[in-house]
Amino acid sequence: MKPTRVTNRIRALRDAHEGMTQGQLADALGVTRQTINAIEQGKYSPSLEMAFQIARVFGVALDEVFQYPEGGA
């Protein structure tokens, strides 16, 4: 399966938030832990709405969570 070019810092942000687990983040978003794991590993691109929800959980801007490589358009 071709991985998405979107990268993310969810793992680092979880660690920075008192070692938040994937399950705790999943509970906050109302999704499965497997979905959080898939997003972290680049196996699933979340919807724009879920991306904003993830950023809101960590209290940061969207581009502090998700990045897209230069010249990737």
Add this chain to the structure above:
Amino acid sequence: MSFEHRGAWIQLAVTVGAYAAYLTLLFGRADGGPLEQTPYGDLIAWMIGGSIVVGILLTIVTGIFAGERGRRTDVRDRAINRLSDQVGASFVIIGAVGAMILAILEVEHFWIANAILLGFVASGILSSIARIVMQRTGVPSW
């Protein structure tokens, strides 16, 4: 393993098990004779009905033991289910086209019914495999 991932394994096991049971009973009835002269209607009805009931019961039982968090499904599961249903639907169409060709050729009803049934079985098996693969390796990116 998520609820939907487990559900895909249940669908695969039930589909394979039900079709294997059908073939075993059918060949047992035929007892070496011609298959097209073997009564098959009740076997197909029991196979389809039984697999639906067993699938529902297994899903309920695994859901009870999974707990609230374990029963959760989300937008990723729905995306996977939609894509895997598309994979399965193509085999229903193939089975229907095969049955139509057999009808045009005026072959025995037995073969027409079994072509349709094989389409259902292939659809069930391949859609559940597609679900399992996407649950494990990821959803194709848009």
